[in-house]
Amino acid sequence: MDVTTFIQTLVKAVALGAVYVMMGLGFVIIFKGTQVLNFAASALSMAGAMFMSILISDRGLPFLPFGNPIAGPEGETPSIGVWLGNLIFTLIIAAILGLVVERLTIRPMIGQPLFAMAVITLGIEFAIRPFNIDATALEGRSLGVPWGAEAWTWADALIPKSYVAATIMALIAGAVVFFFYRSRFGVAMRAVAFDQEAAMAQGINVGRVFAIAWALGVALAALAGIAYGMAPFPPGGSVSQEIHPVLAFRVLPVIVLGGLDSVIGVIYGGVMIALAEVFAGQYLSQYNSVLGSGYSTIVPYLVMLIVLVVRPYGLFGTPEIRRV
Amino acid sequence: MYRRPLLRTAYEQDAAILPTYFQKVAMALLILATILAALGAPVLSAIPSWFLGATWLNPVTNMITLGIAALGFTILVGVTGQVSIGHAFFMGVGAYFAVALGGSGDGIRECVPFHDNIGLVDQAGVCGLGLPMWIWLPAAGVSAALVGMLVSPAAVRVRGLYLAIATIGLVFIGLHLGRMLPEYAGDFESGRTWPELQIRFWKEENPIIDMASDGTWFGLIHLSEEQKQFFFLIALFILFAIAAKNIIRSRTGRALQAIRDRDIAAEVMGVPEQKYKRIGFAISSFYAGIGGALFASYNGRVAPVQWSLFLSVDFIAILLIGGAGTIAGTILGTIFVELTPEVVKRFTEWLGDQVAGEGIVAALANVMLTEGSGDFGPISLTPASPGWPMSVFLWNFVIFGVLIVVFMIFEPLGLFGIWIRIRNYWKGWPFSY
Numbered sequence: 047m048d049v050t051t052f053i054q055t056l057v058k059a060v061a062l063g064a065v066y067v068m069m070g071l072g073f074v075i076i077f078k079g080t081q082v083l084n085f086a087a088s089a090l091s092m093a094g095a096m097f098m099s100i101l102i103s104d105r106g107l108p109f110l111p112f113g114n115p116i117a118g119p120e121g122e123t124p125s126i127g128v129w130l131g132n133l134i135f136t137l138i139i140a141a142i143l144g145l146v147v148e149r150l151t152i153r154p155m156i157g158q159p160l161f162a163m164a165v166i167t168l169g170i171e172f173a174i175r176p177f178n179i180d181a182t183a184l185e186g187r188s189l190g191v192p193w194g195a196e197a198w199t200w201a202d203a204l205i206p207k208s209y210v211a212a213t214i215m216a217l218i219a220g221a222v223v224f225f226f227y228r229s230r231f232g233v234a235m236r237a238v239a240f241d242q243e244a245a246m247a248q249g250i251n252v253g254r255v256f257a258i259a260w261a262l263g264v265a266l267a268a269l270a271g272i273a274y275g276m277a278p279f280p281p282g283g284s285v286s287q288e289i290h291p292v293l294a295f296r297v298l299p300v301i302v303l304g305g306l307d308s309v310i311g312v313i314y315g316g317v318m319i320a321l322a323e324v325f326a327g328q329y330l331s332q333y334n335s336v337l338g339s340g341y342s343t344i345v346p347y348l349v350m351l352i353v354l355v356v357r358p359y360g361l362f363g364t365p366e367i368r369r370v
Numbered sequence: 371m372y373r374r375p376l377l378r379t380a381y382e383q384d385a386a387i388l389p390t391y392f393q394k395v396a397m398a399l400l401i402l403a404t405i406l407a408a409l410g411a412p413v414l415s416a417i418p419s420w421f422l423g424a425t426w427l428n429p430v431t432n433m434i435t436l437g438i439a440a441l442g443f444t445i446l447v448g449v450t451g452q453v454s455i456g457h458a459f460f461m462g463v464g465a466y467f468a469v470a471l472g473g474s475g476d477g478i479r480e481c482v483p484f485h486d487n488i489g490l491v492d493q494a495g496v497c498g499l500g501l502p503m504w505i506w507l508p509a510a511g512v513s514a515a516l517v518g519m520l521v522s523p524a525a526v527r528v529r530g531l532y533l534a535i536a537t538i539g540l541v542f543i544g545l546h547l548g549r550m551l552p553e554y555a556g557d558f559e560s561g562r563t564w565p566e567l568q569i570r571f572w573k574e575e576n577p578i579i580d581m582a583s584d585g586t587w588f589g590l591i592h593l594s595e596e597q598k599q600f601f602f603l604i605a606l607f608i609l610f611a612i613a614a615k616n617i618i619r620s621r622t623g624r625a626l627q628a629i630r631d632r633d634i635a636a637e638v639m640g641v642p643e644q645k646y647k648r649i650g651f652a653i654s655s656f657y658a659g660i661g662g663a664l665f666a667s668y669n670g671r672v673a674p675v676q677w678s679l680f681l682s683v684d685f686i687a688i689l690l691i692g693g694a695g696t697i698a699g700t701i702l703g704t705i706f707v708e709l710t711p712e713v714v715k716r717f718t719e720w721l722g723d724q725v726a727g728e729g730i731v732a733a734l735a736n737v738m739l740t741e742g743s744g745d746f747g748p749i750s751l752t753p754a755s756p757g758w759p760m761s762v763f764l765w766n767f768v769i770f771g772v773l774i775v776v777f778m779i780f781e782p783l784g785l786f787g788i789w790i791r792i793r794n795y796w797k798g799w800p801f802s803y
Contacts, residue, residue, distance in 0.1 A: 083531050154779050160531060161453050165690060166778045168683055172771025176764035295542070295679070298535045306531060336484055338550030347539035351524055354536050358528040366530070368634050 053203040055328045058278075061209035063320030064216030065274045069297040070304065070312035071223050072266035077306050078239045079259025081160060082152060086167040087267045087294035089174035090147070094140040094268020095189065095275050095285045096178055101132045102190035126192045133272065137265045144264030145257055152256065156242070179287055186284035195277035208276035215273050219266060220313065226262070227309065235259060239307065267294065296343065299350035305363020314361065319346045385619050387612065401608075408600050420720040421713060427596045433708040434603045435665040436684070440704050441614045441697065442657025443685040448695035449618055450650035451630030453530070455682045456537030457658050459544040462677035463517045464510035464659020465564070465666040466554045472506030472565035473498035480553055496562060497553045502570040507663060514659025515652040526647040529633075541679050548674025561673035564666040567599055599668060606664070610657065615697050617653060626650050630695075684708070687770065691777050693786025702785040710773070711766040718762045722751050 069091065076084045084090075100106070102124055106113035116135065118128035151166050181187070197206040226232050237245040238255045246252050274293055277283040281290065300319045304311025327342030334341075359365045378384045388394045407414035408427065417426050443457050470481060475498020479490050521540065528536055548555040556562025568577035579587075581598040593601070617623050625646045628636035637643045666672040684707060692703020721735040740750050740759045750759040760768075781787050 083534075151775055151779065158778075158782070161534075162778055162782060164531060164534065165686055166775055168686065169771045169774030169778065172683070173768050173775065174771070176760060176767045180760045180764050295538065298538060302532060302535050338546060340549065341546065344543050344546045347542050350539055351536060354528050354532060355524045358532060360532075 050202045051328070053201065054205075055324055057203070057205050057209050059321045059324035060317070061206075061212045061279075062324055063317040064213045065270050065279075066297050066300045066316035066320050067216050067313055068219050068266055068273060069270035069294055070300045070316050071219060071309065072263040072270065073294075073297065073301045074304075074307065074309055074312050075223065075266065076259050076263035077301075078309075079235050079263075080148075080152060080163075080256050081239070081242075082163040082167060083160070083306065084167050084263060084267075085164055085294075086147070086170035086174065087263075087297070088291055089171045089178060090140070090143065090264045091267035091271035091294055092178045092285065092290040093143060093174055094136060094264070095271035095290060096181055096187070097139045097268070098132065098136040098272050098275075099187040099189055099285050101136060102129065103188045123192055123194075124190050129190065129192050133269075136272070137268060140268035141261035141265040144260040144262075147264070148257055148260035152260065153253065156252075156256075175291055178285075179291065182285050182287045182290075184287065186281065186286045188284050189272060189275045191276050191283050193277075194283060197278075206278040208278055211276060212273040212279075215269060219269060223262075223266075223309065231255075231258065270297075296346065299346035302350050302360055303353050305360030307364055308360070308362035311360060311362030319349060322346065322349050387615050387619075404604065405601075408597055408604075420717050422709070423716055427600055429709060429712040431596065431600045431603055431668060432665070433704055434600075434607050435661055435668050436708055437607055437661075437701065437704040438610050438664060439658045439661025440685055440688045440700050441610055442654040442661065443689060444695065444697065444700045445614060445617065445626070445657065446650050446654030447686075447689055448700075449623060449630060450626040450647065450654075452525070452647060452650060453534045454525075454537040454654070455534050455679070455686065456540035456544075457654075457685045458677045458679070458681035459537075459540040460514045460518060460655040460658035461662025461665065461681065462544050462548070462674070463655075463662070464514040465662035465672065465677070467513035467659070468506045468510040468663035469562065469564050469666065470497045470554055471499050471501045471509050472503065473563065474500055474565070483551060483553065485553065494553065496556060500565075500573055502572060503565070503568060506565065507660065510663035511656040511660040514662070515656040518651040518655030519648060522648045522651045525651060526644045538679065538682075541677070541682060544677060545674060548677065555674045558674050561671050561676075563671050564663075564669070566670075567602060567664075567667055603664060603668070610660070611697055611701070614657070618697070622646070622649060687774050690774065691784050693784035696786055698789075699784060699786035702789075706785060707770075710769065714766050714769060715762055718749055718751065 069087065072091075073084055073087060076082055101114050102117060105117040105120065114132070116128065116131050118124040124132070147170060151170060152163065155163055155166060191208065193207040193211070195206065195208070197204040198210075199205070227236075234245070234250045235255050235258075237248065237250055238252055242252055245255075271285075271290060271293060273279075275281050275283065275285055275290070280286070297316075300315040301312060302315075303319060304313075304315030323342050323345045326345045330337065330341075353360065378389070383389055388397055403414055415424075415426075417423060422429065439457065439461050442460075443454075446452055446454055446457075473496075475481075476491075476495030478499065479485060480495035481497035481499070482488075482490055485491050485494070524536065525533060549558045552558070566582040568582055569579040570577045581602055582595060584592075584594045585598075586592045587598065618627075625636070625641045626649075628639065628641050629643055629646055629650075633643050636646075662677075688700065688703035688707045690703070691706050692701070693699030718739070721731075721739060724731045725735045725739065726732070738749050748759050749765060750761050777784060783790065
């Protein structure tokens with residue numbers, strides 16, 4: 047095992063973990079706030095990445111009379127400032143999408159069983175996904191990442207700028223969630239997660255908690271989708287028709303490992319799953335003929351199944367108290 | 371009072387498969403109509419071309435194979451209350467055991483996994499023993515049930531959404547196995563050929579009952595290939611539906627329902643929870659395996675990618691749209707979910723032919739489709755064209771998703787719930803209750 051390969055593998059694992067953590071935080075915020083497991087995360091995250099691509103590459107929608115005012119000069123790669131500006135703009139649009147989805151489909155279902163809510167999100171996934179698939183065209187849509195696939199070199203190891211950027215994005219997202227969690231509103235959200243009726247009786251606006259949880263959750267999912275679209279990640283700097291539609295399903299092991307309702311569990315789970323996946327992909331590749339190509343993508347599911355046998359509520363999840 | 375639907379005067383009545391007189395008559399008429407329609411009775415089989423058209427037998431037969439798997443899903447999710455999204459995985463297990471035993475292959479040595487890597491044979495081959503159907507069809511069910519038992523130690527420990535996620539993991543692991551084991555699955559993109567629906571005694575040349583070509587059955591009646599397969603599969607479906615109903619109304623079924631309603635309470639009452647959850651998984655996987663094998667066999671050629679999450683979600687939609695936990699609801703749901711895409715497809719094709727005409731239909735076609743005057747329609751008739759307008763194939767997914775959401779919000783009991791409401795309305799008519 048040489049050091050260069052090890053460093054490169056580690057950086058890759060950390061970056062993948064960062065994407066997993068962002069997506070997982072989106073899941074957990076929605077689950078804590080509204081008791082809904084968001085199976086629509088894949089479609090919503092891809093829709094977010096699509097918005098980014100529309101803003102930065104198409105410079106706005108074709109049928110609108112005005113273009114995107116902050117798209118930067120036409121015909122050249124956007125500068126970092128322009129790209130970040132558009133990123134924030136995209137996250138706002140994604141949050142609005144989350145609000146709309148919550149208002150139309152989740153709000154009428156308050157008080158229904160968990161399974162019914164989860165299935166509604168599956169329906170949303172199916173309703174949104176075709177638009178994504180249709181709009182990505184066959185070769186994918188560019189996300190206009192300013193640094194492309196460039197990399198720094200450190201001790202002979204290539205450290206792609208995108209990996210560092212993804213990690214920084216995850217740190218910022220984690221910090222935002224942390225402060226949000228500690229704020230007055232976060233306390234309200236935890237109260238709602240504990241008992242919706244009791245929270246209501248204490249004067250907490252449960253509807254607003256639902257709305258904000260969905261806005262934040264969808265924005266985080268969109269951020270994860272965009273981060274995974276940056277160059278050395280498999281989609282290669284674009285929104286991919288093959289990879290983005292299943293991205294959130296790959297994150298399910300992460301939230302199960304951490305426990306569906308644990309924010310800190312997502313961070314541990316994301317990093318652990320990413321380490322297992324990337325290191326298995328790197329260091330078991332001589333057994334490729336037996337394990338099959340792409341075996342590293344099922345490592346998370348195997349880890350998840352083993353953890354579930356030992357701890358049915360994940361590592362940090364709250365065990366359900368069962369009474370007759 | 372007499373013949374009120376919920377009035378039971380004896381336990382036998384409560385446990386009957388078809389408790390009311392009306393249901394018995396309706397079922398008999400339905401079966402009779404199905405048989406006559408499949409035989410080509412002039413009134414019944416004249417289905418308009420904007421609905422399913424003259425070739426309706428093909429999608430309906432395909433639906434029946436999935437219906438058998440849906441029965442198993444109802445037993446697991448609707449009756450036992452264990453939410454699983456891994457049904458497609460068990461269908462795949464059954465289908466691949468069926469093709470390994472019944473399909474045409476290179477020999478028995480090729481059935482050893484990784485035979486070309488460990489040097490058993492010179493070059494990679496496909497496993498297939500060419501055994502008759504009376505072996506491969508039950509084997510498909512039994513093998514899937516055994517695999518279900520194998521994963522059940524993990525499955526009975528987790529509950530609720532954790533179980534749903536764990537079973538999603540099964541689907542992805544299954545897809546990877548499909549890529550990893552080409553000796554069973556064939557090429558990942560194009561798949562391999564399944565044995566045809568033919569009943570042989572052993573490997574003789576001429577099958578006893580041949581369902582893969584036109585011919586005369588029992589020297590009495592001349593049937594086409596599609597009709598034969600339809601009759602065979604619908605007979606199997608009725609058999610399995612009665613079996614499922616019998617499981618539900620037996621001691622096992624009552625235990626499963628007790629676990630669904632409250633697992634701890636069931637345990638307190640002396641129902642061994644883990645054992646019956648395992649039984650629930652095994653029964654459900656058995657149905658899935660049979661359904662998967664028949665589905666693959668009917669379609670002839672299935673690629674590993676088809677045993678995906680979409681197929682599993684189909685069953686969730688069947689359960690929800692039909693109405694959870696009842697056989698009648700499962701049948702309604704299967705018809706609705708599996709035929710809707712076909713109807714949408716036929717309807718748009720029919721609209722495409724109407725563009726040139728006049729009147730309301732042509733106007734509607736102009737608005738809906740990109741063809742004709744004014745290219746603003748949302749539906750494109752060219753398959754797989756990226757960009758707006760979308761193809762019918764993709765619109766079908768949108769309709770499917772919206773249907774699930776709408777049903778969950780407005781009618782959580784599904785089509786069965788609508789039927790109950792209609793029945794209750796007429797039961798007390800002209801009074802409101």
